[in-house]
Amino acid sequence: MIYARGLVKRFGEFTAVDGIDLEVAPGEAFGFLGPNGAGKSSTMRMIGCVSRPTAGELRILDMDPVREGPAIRGRLGVCPQTDNLDPDLTVFENLTTYARYFGIPRPEARRRAAELLEFVQLTEKSGSTVDPLSGGMKRRLSIARAMINEPDLVLLDEPTTGLDPQARHLLWERLFRLKQRGVTLVLTTHYMDEAEQLCDRLVVMDAGKIVAEGSPRHLIETHSTREVVELRFGDEPPAAYVEKLAGIGQRLDPLPDRLLLYSDDGDGAVDEVHRRGFTPSSVLVRRATLEDVFLILTGRTLVD
Amino acid sequence: MVTTYAVTQALRGGIVSPARVGAVINRNVGALRSGPAYWMVLFSGFFEPVLYLLSIGIGVGALVGDLTLKDGQVITYAAFVAPAMLAVSAMSGALAETTFNFFFKFKYVKTYDAMLATPLRPAEIAAGELLWAMIRGSLYTGAFLIVMVAMGLTSAGWALLAFPATWLVGLAFGAVGMAASTYIRGWQDFDLISAGQFAMFLFSGTFSPVQDYPPAVEVLIAVTPLYHAVELIRGITTGSLGWAMLGHVLYLIVMMALGLYVASRRLTTVLCR
Numbered sequence: 001m002i003y004a005r006g007l008v009k010r011f012g013e014f015t016a017v018d019g020i021d022l023e024v025a026p027g028e029a030f031g032f033l034g035p036n037g038a039g040k041s042s043t044m045r046m047i048g049c050v051s052r053p054t055a056g057e058l059r060i061l062d063m064d065p066v067r068e069g070p071a072i073r074g075r076l077g078v079c080p081q082t083d084n085l086d087p088d089l090t091v092f093e094n095l096t097t098y099a100r101y102f103g104i105p106r107p108e109a110r111r112r113a114a115e116l117l118e119f120v121q122l123t124e125k126s127g128s129t130v131d132p133l134s135g136g137m138k139r140r141l142s143i144a145r146a147m148i149n150e151p152d153l154v155l156l157d158e159p160t161t162g163l164d165p166q167a168r169h170l171l172w173e174r175l176f177r178l179k180q181r182g183v184t185l186v187l188t189t190h191y192m193d194e195a196e197q198l199c200d201r202l203v204v205m206d207a208g209k210i211v212a213e214g215s216p217r218h219l220i221e222t223h224s225t226r227e228v229v230e231l232r233f234g235d236e237p238p239a240a241y242v243e244k245l246a247g248i249g250q251r252l253d254p255l256p257d258r259l260l261l262y263s264d265d266g267d268g269a270v271d272e273v274h275r276r277g278f279t280p281s282s283v284l285v286r287r288a289t290l291e292d293v294f295l296i297l298t299g300r301t302l303v304d
Numbered sequence: 305m306v307t308t309y310a311v312t313q314a315l316r317g318g319i320v321s322p323a324r325v326g327a328v329i330n331r332n333v334g335a336l337r338s339g340p341a342y343w344m345v346l347f348s349g350f351f352e353p354v355l356y357l358l359s360i361g362i363g364v365g366a367l368v369g370d371l372t373l374k375d376g377q378v379i380t381y382a383a384f385v386a387p388a389m390l391a392v393s394a395m396s397g398a399l400a401e402t403t404f405n406f407f408f409k410f411k412y413v414k415t416y417d418a419m420l421a422t423p424l425r426p427a428e429i430a431a432g433e434l435l436w437a438m439i440r441g442s443l444y445t446g447a448f449l450i451v452m453v454a455m456g457l458t459s460a461g462w463a464l465l466a467f468p469a470t471w472l473v474g475l476a477f478g479a480v481g482m483a484a485s486t487y488i489r490g491w492q493d494f495d496l497i498s499a500g501q502f503a504m505f506l507f508s509g510t511f512s513p514v515q516d517y518p519p520a521v522e523v524l525i526a527v528t529p530l531y532h533a534v535e536l537i538r539g540i541t542t543g544s545l546g547w548a549m550l551g552h553v554l555y556l557i558v559m560m561a562l563g564l565y566v567a568s569r570r571l572t573t574v575l576c577r
Contacts, residue, residue, distance in 0.1 A: 011577065050420050050576050070423035078421035084414035088335035097334050100327035101422035129338070149422075 001026055001153050001184050002047060006056035009042045016042040018208035019056065024186060026152075029179050032188040033195045033290060034205035035300065040188035041081060043205075044157050047186065048078050061152060074102055077146030081157040081188075083138045085130045091141060092117065092126045095148055102149040109148070116144040120174060136167025143174065154178065156187040160194060172197050192290035204290075206298045216290055223296050224288040225250055227266035231259045231273065234281040241278070248272045253295060260292070320428050328424070328432025329439070331415075349397055350444050353389040354451060360511060361385035371513070375544045386457040387466070387538035388510035390448050394470040394537075395530060396501065397441030398434075398478030403497055406433060407485045416575055426571035430564055434478050441474035442467070458541040466540040473533040476556040479563025480529070486570035504530040509538075529559055 002024040009017040017039040024030045032040040045051035046058060049065040049072050058065055060072045086094050092113055099109035117123045120140035125133060133141065139159065146154055159175065160168040175198055179185055189195050195202050196216045204212040204219070212219055229249070233241060238259035242252050249263030263269040266285035273280065295301055365381030372378050409415035419429055449463045449470075458466070484497065508514075508530035514522050525531050536552040539545055 045577075048421060052576070070425060073421065074423040076421070080417065080421070082414070084418040086331070086335070086415060086418070087413055089331075089338055093334050093338065097327075097331050098418070098422065100330050101324065101419060101424050103323055103327070103423070 001028075001061060002030075002186070003059040004056065007043070007046065007053055007058055008055040009039070009046060009051065010054045015208055017046070020203075020205075020208075020210050022203070022210075024184065026184055027182050029185040029187075029198055029200045031186075031195045031199035031202035032205055033190070033192065033199075033202050033294070034188075035190055037207075038205040039208040040205055041157055044155055044186070044188055048076060048155055049073050074149065075152045077149065077151035077154040079139075079142045079146045079154070079156045079159060081161070083142050085138060085141060085145070087130050090127050090129055091122060091133070094130065094141060095145055098145050099148045104149065112148055112150075113144075116147055119147075119177075120144045121170075134167070136163050136170065139163060139167070139171060140174065143171070147178075151183070153184045153186065156185065158188055158190070160189075160191070168194075192294070195290055202290075204294055204297060206294075206300075211297045212293065219290060219293050220288050223293045225262040226264045226288060227262075228286055228288050228292055229261040229263060229266045229269050229273075230282075230284040230286070231261060231280040232257065232282040233259070233278075244276070244278065245273060248276075251296070255301070260295070262288070262292070262296075320425070320431050324424050324428045325432040325435065328419070328429055329436045332433075332436045349393070349400065350447050352396075353393040353444070353448055356392075357382065357386055357389050357451075361389070364511075373542060373544055375546075377542065377544055379542055380457075382455070383457045383542065384513075384538070385511060386452050386455075387541040388508070388534045390445055390452070390466065390470060390541070391473055391530065391533040391537045392505055392510065393444040393448055394441045394473040395477040395533065397444040398437040398474035399481040399497075399501065401437035401440050402433060402478045402482035403485050403488075403494065406482055407488055407494075410485065410571075410574075411488075416571060420575055426576070427564075427568040429571060430482060430568040434475060434482060434560075434564060434567075437478035437482075438471050438474040441478070442471055445470035445474075452541065459543070462541050462543050466537055469537050469540055472553065472556050472560075473537070476529065476533070476559040476563070479560045479567065481563070483563045483566035483570065486567055486574060504528055509534050529555070532556060 002022055004020060004022040006019045006021065007017060008015065008019050020043065032043060034040050042051065046053050046065070047060060049060065049069040052066055061075055063072050065072055086097065089097055095113035095116060096106070096109045099112065104112070117126055120143060122137060122141060122144070125137065130138065130141070143156070143159070156175070160171055163171065172194070175185065179198070185198070187198065199216060201215050202213070202219070203210045212223060214222065231238070231241070238254040238257070241259055242254055245252060245259070245261065249261045249269045251262040253260040253262070261269055270283055270285060291301065361382035365385070368381040370378050370380055371384050416429055420426070446467060449467060452458050453460050453463050481497070488494065507525055508528060509525065510530075514525050514531065517525065532552040532555045536549055536556070539549050
């Protein structure tokens with residue numbers, strides 16, 4: 001579906017995407033995980049054929065995005081980072097009007113619009129304008145709009161950023177259903193839980209480069225330990241404990257508010273901390289996540 | 305003929321698809337139907353030139369008396385001012401759409417970003433928006449022409465010919481307005497456009513023949529667009545056709561072509577970075 005080699009995007013002096021390689025197969029749910037400014041959205045805009053690559057090779061649906069942009073875009077569904085729904089139209093018209101941009105005939109557009117509103121649970125809002133809708137509803141409408149042309153490939157740029165937990169879960173559930181229908185999903189996120197929930201395979205991006213690639217489980221197994229212990233100390237800053245706890249586990253990462261201790265045996269590591277005579281004010285042993293992978297790879301957290 | 309040529313070339317070269325241009329117009333028809341606010345705007349846009357015609361054309365006209373045109377024809381002052389008001393309403397009708405509304409969609413509600421994620425291309429968006437602006441302007445000018453015929457300021461036959469001329473005026477001003485809107489930084493810049501529009505409104509041979517100005521001023525006015533629109537339409541509604549009108553038509557066509565070209569280029573550079 002997507003093939004990229006040495007893909008680069010520059011804006012003047014600034015390099016947003018710095019030579020990335022990608023391959024996305026049909027039916028896959030593929031994610032770009034990284035902090036703000038990692039180059040995720042620039043990559044998405046190139047895949048969406050609105051932004052020209054500065055260098056490198058890019059093929060979408062086995063076509064050239066520069067020469068065959070309209071033909072490719074006709075088979076893509078795009079859900080942008082910030083909603084750009086039409087405030088002058090009703091919820092229903094937002095879908096039917098958009099359908100016309102794809103050359104979908106009116107009766108067919110109406111049929112699909114009704115079906116999609118059902119799918120994203122907005123049927124009762126059909127005649128309302130967009131303004132009074134909640135953030136979660138707008139997002140769902142954006143996703144419905146992205147589906148109006150029955151796309152082969154759906155691009156979602158930070159689909160749940162800014163939504164409350166309930167709205168996020170509803171959205172995830174709908175996206176999961178799309179995936180089950182065999183729709184290829186490509187999404188960006190800076191939430192590791194989102195990446196773990198939705199993606200079969202993902203790349204971790206930082207400063208325009210891909211720093212790791214694989215399934216969520218594979219990434220955690222390769223780059224992190226099985227478990228992570230979070231230690232908080234009341235007296236001294238976490239960094240002061242790095243030396244004192246040296247040798248316990250495989251790695252120690254001091255954050256401003258806590259110390260992360262990577263070990264395949266979390267409880268054993270905690271016992272060792274106590275044996276050395278230290279008493280943390282709080283101890284949490286948990287499974288390693290993609291957040292830890294990102295921290296290990298880049299030295300920074302995903303959401304600042 | 306130049307337009308027809310340019311349009312057929314654009315269609316043949318696959319630059320614009322009529323169906324996609326139609327889809328852009330369809331969006332605006334939908335917006336018109338959905339909100340009562342839009343109808344209010346259309347309503348007020350019709351009355352403004354009518355009020356000018358009544359106050360100045362008829363009111364001041366009573367003091368001014370009749371005017372003698374270049375071809376020796378004697379007409380009432382109201383018949384002199386009316387075609388100018390017609391040209392002005394074609395201009396402002398199209399400009400209202402391609403300045404305020406266009407800018408709002410371009411910068412704030414991101415209508416065009418949404419459109420560009422579909423098979424639509426910048427040139428198709430620009431063409432669709434421009435045609436819609438022309439259609440909106442023609443709602444004003446069509447109504448105004450009916451008023452003119454009813455008041456005996458032109459004949460029904462000349463009015464039928466003047467109607468398509470107002471379309472051209474709308475296309476020309478709409479295109480240039482759209483190109484300008486892509487450069488606008490914020491709402492304060494619209495004051496500049498309004499000021500320019502008002503200066504043209506006062507001096508483009510609207511209320512007095514330009515021959516009454518000093519020669520240098522006359523030349524300056526002959527460079528500005530509204531003058532050409534007024535002269536073209538006045539020539540038609542007063543029934544005094546001349547070869548000079550071809551020049552006015554050409555001026556307006558070039559204006560439209562340049563405006564459209566710049567607007568679609570700018571849509572590409574700003575939105576498809």
